[in-house]
Amino acid sequence: MSDAVDAIVGQWDQERPELGDALWPVQLIARVQRMNRILDREAKVFCAKHGVEWGEFDVLTTLRRSGPPYALTAGAFLKAAMVTSGAITNRIDKMEAKGLVERVRDGADRRTVRIKLTEHGKQLTDTLMADHLGRYARLLDGLDPEEVDAAAALLRKFLELHGDASIS
Amino acid sequence: MSDAVDAIVGQWDQERPELGDALWPVQLIARVQRMNRILDREAKVFCAKHGVEWGEFDVLTTLRRSGPPYALTAGAFLKAAMVTSGAITNRIDKMEAKGLVERVRDGADRRTVRIKLTEHGKQLTDTLMADHLGRYARLLDGLDPEEVDAAAALLRKFLELHGDASIS
DNA sequence: TGGTTTTATCTCAACGTTGAGATTCTCAGT
DNA sequence: ACTGAGAATCTCAACGTTGAGATAAAACCA
Numbered sequence: 474m475s476d477a478v479d480a481i482v483g484q485w486d487q488e489r490p491e492l493g494d495a496l497w498p499v500q501l502i503a504r505v506q507r508m509n510r511i512l513d514r515e516a517k518v519f520c521a522k523h524g525v526e527w528g529e530f531d532v533l534t535t536l537r538r539s540g541p542p543y544a545l546t547a548g549a550f551l552k553a554a555m556v557t558s559g560a561i562t563n564r565i566d567k568m569e570a571k572g573l574v575e576r577v578r579d580g581a582d583r584r585t586v587r588i589k590l591t592e593h594g595k596q597l598t599d600t601l602m603a604d605h606l607g608r609y610a611r612l613l614d615g616l617d618p619e620e621v622d623a624a625a626a627l628l629r630k631f632l633e634l635h636g637d638a639s640i641s
Numbered sequence: 642m643s644d645a646v647d648a649i650v651g652q653w654d655q656e657r658p659e660l661g662d663a664l665w666p667v668q669l670i671a672r673v674q675r676m677n678r679i680l681d682r683e684a685k686v687f688c689a690k691h692g693v694e695w696g697e698f699d700v701l702t703t704l705r706r707s708g709p710p711y712a713l714t715a716g717a718f719l720k721a722a723m724v725t726s727g728a729i730t731n732r733i734d735k736m737e738a739k740g741l742v743e744r745v746r747d748g749a750d751r752r753t754v755r756i757k758l759t760e761h762g763k764q765l766t767d768t769l770m771a772d773h774l775g776r777y778a779r780l781l782d783g784l785d786p787e788e789v790d791a792a793a794a795l796l797r798k799f800l801e802l803h804g805d806a807s808i809s
Numbered sequence: 810t811g812g813t814t815t816t817a818t819c820t821c822a823a824c825g826t827t828g829a830g831a832t833t834c835t836c837a838g839t
Numbered sequence: 840a841c842t843g844a845g846a847a848t849c850t851c852a853a854c855g856t857t858g859a860g861a862t863a864a865a866a867c868c869a
Contacts, residue, residue, distance in 0.1 A: 476800040484706040492770070498777035501789050502680060504796035509677035510723050511803050512670060528855080538652040547818060555678050560856050562819055584817045584864045602660070609666035615802050616795065621669050624792040627784065628672035632644040634783050635679050696825080715848060728826050730849055752834045752847040 478503045505628075512612070519608055523601055525573075528554070528564050530605075533573065533598040536590040543590035544577065550588070573597065646671045673796075680780070687776055691769055693741075696722070696732050698773075701741065701766040704758040711758035712745065718756070741765065 520527045550561045568574045573594035579585040688695045718729045736742045741762035747753040
């Protein structure tokens with residue numbers, strides 16, 4: 474069995490055989506990149522079906538799982554979503570217009586803005602999560618659960634080594 | 642040891658415990674997404690140092706490993722790079738201006754355009770590859786090689802199941 | 810208190826990608 | 840030869856993100 478990455482590595486072996494073992498990391502890294510692009514496309518199709526953007530869904534679930542009162546500061550999203558401030562402002566603007574979230578200025582610190590899930594936003598998120606997780610399960614269908622766990626553990630180690638911070 | 646994904650799953654467990662095992666795929670999928678973003682940032686920093694865009698570097702290496710005469714059609718890039726035609730046109734325009742590649746119209750089929758690596762482009766690519774692979778090696782430093790292989794094998798299986806086509 | 814630094818968010822122009830449509834060309838069928 | 844279907848690439852407006860800078864508020868310190 475072979476995939477696109479095997480073909481890529483095979484080409485390098487033929488064109489620049491002196492690279493040798495230096496190509497080894499490509500086996501993992503290139504596959505992570507390709508898998509991510511497949512996930513990305515899947516996610517966009519899923520979100521489009523439900524009238525939200527992929528980035529918006531990310532905001533919704535981040536708020537939902539943070540628990541009551543379903544409110545986080547804009548700064549918290551920068552770390553959680555790994556995007557820049559301009560992107561968050563843009564997302565929140567549109568989600569506010571759709572009635573999914575609302576901006577609440579903090580009483581104590583008037584610089585901070587709390588992004589709060591509206592009741593409508595909360596209900597939509599709960600509805601979408603079922604579909605979303607079903608989609609995830611189908612994506613991993615056909616893979617050995619133990620091997621998936623092992624791969625997940627390795628990626629966890631990678632993330633720890635590279636300081637992938639937990640959300641606060 | 643725990644990473645950001647453990648924290649995310651932990652939040653869901655607390656907020657919506659009824660989801661239970663449905664959360665399992667998140668362990669792998671979310672980590673692939675987060676690792677990809679780390680790789681993406683690394684890659685952009687690396688490319689910026691050398692005056693090329695990440696997408697441009699992708700074109701360079703794809704041409705280089707295809708072997709003499711280091712020329713591929715625009716259509717071949719659509720599949721190899723997993724991007725749309727507009728993006729390829731845009732990339733090639735800029736790379737042509739930089740003297741990295743040149744467009745060669747096919748004699749037999751005048752619809753097709755062959756993107757050909759210039760001598761300058763080839764030399765730059767070979768120079769960059771050493772740095773690039775060194776960077777990859779450092780990224781995986783600290784991980785168990787056997788576990789990396791196992792994870793790569795699992796991702797290969799995922800890609801095969803989802804029809805990740807080899808380049809032609 | 811007054812002045813400086815730091816923090817939190819928003820603004821906005823530049824950038825790359827998308828995706829539908831236009832363009833140009835090939836080829837099979839008549 | 841002519842026509843229509845299909846293929847390969849380019850065009851271009853819309854979109855989301857980036858990243859530097861602006862704005863405003865809080866914290867620190869003299």
